[in-house]
Amino acid sequence: MTRIELAVTGQAPPERADAARNRRKILDAAARLVAEQGPQAVTMNAVAHAACMGVGTVYRRFGDVSQLLFALLDDSEQRFQQSFLTGPPPLGPGAPPADRLGAFLHALADRIVDQREIMQMAEAASPSARYSSGVYATLHTHVSVLLREARPEADTALLAHLLLAPFVPSLFEHLTVGRGVTPERIKAGIDDLLGAERGPAHTTGDAS
Secondary structure: OOOOOOOOOOOOOOOOHHHHHHHHHHHHHHHHHHHHHOHHHOOHHHHHHHHOOOHHHHHHHHOOHHHHHHHHHHHHHHHHHHHHHHOOOOOOOOOOHHHHHHHHHHHHHHHHHHHHHHHHHHHHHOHHHHHHOHHHHHHHHHHHHHHHHHOOOOOHHHHHHHHHOOOOHHHHHHHHHHOOOOHHHHHHHHHHHHOOOOOOOOOOOOOO
16 A cells, blocks of 8 residues: 655744744743633733743734734644654554544544644634635545545545544634533534444534
8 A cells, every 4th residue: 555645834944043042931831821710811912921021022023913823823733743643552553544534533532622823823824714725634644544444435535524523622612612512522523423343422512
């Protein structure tokens, strides 16, 4: 069976070691603020203080808060792509395609739960931009490849779009915040959609 390798999208061009260190410190500081207080707590002054550097350095590196938040989202996206393209199985290569697909959709659900607030900012700014982005192209191609290996007779390009369609932050906001659905229950539902064998689903919360 031919193995198709995908490139990680959105990687920054090479930069000087000191610039790379500053970028990493700023992104790590911003990530801590988001995790502890939410994206609304991210200001250039707050990030500079958390990173123990001058605010001018933060402005020169990212320009404004929106650019910093999108860079933070892109940074986590690169790590996510590495995990399913080159990481250990079942998410990475080496497991049967059906197992990899289930693991991938579970990981994607976790990513949206973790990054929901920042992703909602991007979704609100340009709802249709998702489908023309390199990030979506990589996700779609990955799912298409796994579907083609598992079900070569199917319209895998279309099925990949349909499988990815629910993975948007607005739906996860509705389910987890509005309806009290747990991430575990969402993953159980994903397994139901894929026809996977699993134990009894959690029933806490109203997903109607």
